[in-house]
Amino acid sequence: MSAVQKDTPVSTFIIVGGGIAGLASAIALRAPRRKVIVLEQSSLNREVGATLSLQPNASKIVEKQWGLGAALKQVGAMRDEGFNIYSIDGKLQRSIPLVSKTEYGADRMVYHRRDIHDTLKEYATRSDGHTEPADIRTSSCVVSCDPDAGTVILNDGSTMKADVIVGADGIKSALRKDVLGHEVQALPTGFSAYRLVLSSSDLEQDKDFRDVIDPRSSFTSMVMGHDRRMIMGPARDGDLYSVVALVPDQRAEVDSGNSWNSKGDLDTLLKEYKDFPAWATAPFRLAKDDIGLWQLRDTEPLxxxxxxxxxxIGDAAHAMLPTQGQGASQAIEDAEALGAFFSDLEGKLPLEDVQRRLKAVFEARFERAATIQRYSREAARPATDKGETKIKMNPAEFMDYNCLYNGAKDWVSTRKESLEKGLEGLVF
Ligand SMILES: Cc1cc2nc3c(=O)[nH]c(=O)nc-3n(C[C@H](O)[C@H](O)[C@H](O)COP(=O)(O)OP(=O)(O)OC[C@H]3O[C@@H](n4cnc5c(N)ncnc54)[C@H](O)[C@@H]3O)c2cc1C
Incomplete structure (x- = not known):
């Protein structure tokens, strides 16, 4: 009989949502005598075509702590070398190498979203000989939960019970209202993002574009117009090129909850970028009608x-704008924190014990996630907007704040003093 068979699980963790936060939590929470179930509303077959970057604070958890580095490399993970900022006439204004200080312990990595999603899923479900693989149940839509009873209710009317329930169900979380006791809607922020991914070989055929940017070079390129911004870069070993084009939000009616699926229109996009020259808009025309549109929303700290x-956890707890590329990275940090604060527990979990540990996760994570949420919002404002700035760090200090992170328990010990002072600590 194998160790896994002898160790029949005696505690159950239900994770609602099989996105980045949910699958990362499934990896972090796997332990002997524990059952981890992921309930995902979709069929999980259609993760969107786009890139996703993890900052050093999260890539070190995924690639080193959880050991996914080699697997991600195999599917084309790329190290981001830095930012090149262009004016719309194609002149390089600034080149900012990404200084991966040794103390950061990792690089900023870019993945195809589907690749990191599939790799997390594989590691959550593969057999390791001493813990039970996570049980991912697709087409399982949760409509609500009873936090004190430890139950979730699915849309077919069935109920499931667990020792711990992790709400990783994204920006439109169904569980959030039951945790808070009231609804919180994610608010439009005044921006929308068109996104598209195209083949680098196709883009290389466009001489105008190729004369300005090498689509296989491992840099994130930004083209800045007045209130328009393109952010783009390579993925999958340079074979694909991803473009995000920000526009002022004129479509307040767009429902962004599962917005990866909403379709963008090429003619409207070209009109939005009519002041940009042909070289810059070449990727739009090459993508033809394979264009997504995402209305950018976030929440205030809960x-x-x-x-x-x-x-x-994840976007359910702290939806943020993508200006700092920290949305998925913060979700990974949440997952690591859950793993760390439940690591020494085997067996049934009394309510008081669960609450003590959930409180510890919240206290370790809240100030940091809220700070990054606010900073991401402030970074989206046009330079001419002189509104109140709540985050007092400059970009270099903020980079250190983000990247000098070595897991939740280490963070708590190094920041004990400011955590004790609560939100009046260092940054607000
Ligand atoms: C254009 C764009 C670019 C971005 N770029 C970056 C980047 O470079 N780096 C970065 O760190 N972040 C980036 N982000 C943000 C990042 O994608 C999110 O912050 C991150 O994916 C959050 O993960 P999550 O698992 O919390 O939520 P989600 O990815 O939304 O996953 C939630 C999951 O829960 C499921 N679900 C929802 N409701 C239910 C329910 N009721 N029952 C069961 N299942 C449910 C959903 O189907 C989904 O699978 C970007 C976002 C956008 C739109």
């Missing part, structure tokens, strides 16, 4: 993330 046996 008053809490946990109640009873339930905790919210």
């Amino acid at each position: 008053e809490t993330w946990y109640r009873g046996r339930v905790i919210l």
Whole structure:
């Protein structure tokens, strides 16, 4: 009989949502005598075509701590070398190498979204001989939960019970209202993002574009117009090229909850970018009608993330703008924190014990995630907007704040003093 068969699980963790936060949590929470179930509403077959970057604070957890580095390399993970900023006439204004200080312990990495999603799923479900693989149940839509009873209710009317429930169900979280006791809507931020991914070989055929940017070179390129911005870069060993084009949000009615799926229109995009020359808009025309449109929304920091046996993580807890590329990275940090604060527990989990640990996760994570949420929002404002700035760090200090992170327990110990002072600590 194998160790896994002898160690029948005696505690159950239900994770609602099989996105980056949910799958990362499934990896972090796998442990002997524990069952991890992921309930995902979709069939999980259609992860969107786009790139996703992880900053050093998260790539070190995924690639080193959890050991996914080699697997991700095999599917074309790329190290980002830095930012090149161009004016719309194609002149390089600034080149900012990404200084991966030795203390950061990792690089900023770019993945195809589908590749990192599939790799996380593989590691959550593969056999390792001493823990039970996570059980991912697709087409399982959760409509609500009872935090004190530790139950979730699915849309077919069935109920499932667990020792701990992790709400990793994204920006439109169904569990959030039950944790907070009231609804919180993600608010439009005044921006939308068109996104597209195309073949680098196709783009290389466009001489005008190729004369300015080498689509296989491992840099993130930005083209800055007045209130328009293109952010683009290579993925999958340079074979693909991803473009995000920001526009002022004129479509307040667009429902962004599962916005990866909403379709963008080429003619409207070209009109939005009519002041940009042909070289810059070449990727739009090459993508033809394979264009997505995402209305950028975020939430204010929530008053809490946990109640009873339930905790919210990822976008459900702290939806943020992508200006700092930290959305998925913060979700990974949440998952690591869950793993760390439940690591020494085997067996049944009394309610008081669960609550103590969920509180510890929240206290370790909240100030940091809220700071990055606010900073990401402030970074989206046009340079001419002189509105109140709540985050007092300059970009270099903020980079250090982001990247000098070595897991939740280490963070708590190094920041104990400011955590004790609560939100009046260092940064607000
Ligand atoms: C254009 C763009 C670019 C971005 N770039 C970056 C980047 O470079 N780096 C970065 O770090 N972040 C980036 N982000 C943000 C990042 O994608 C998110 O912050 C991150 O994916 C959050 O993960 P999540 O698992 O919390 O939520 P999601 O990815 O939304 O996953 C939630 C999952 O829960 C499922 N679900 C929802 N409701 C239910 C329910 N009721 N029952 C069961 N299942 C449910 C959904 O189907 C989904 O699979 C970007 C976002 C956008 C739009």
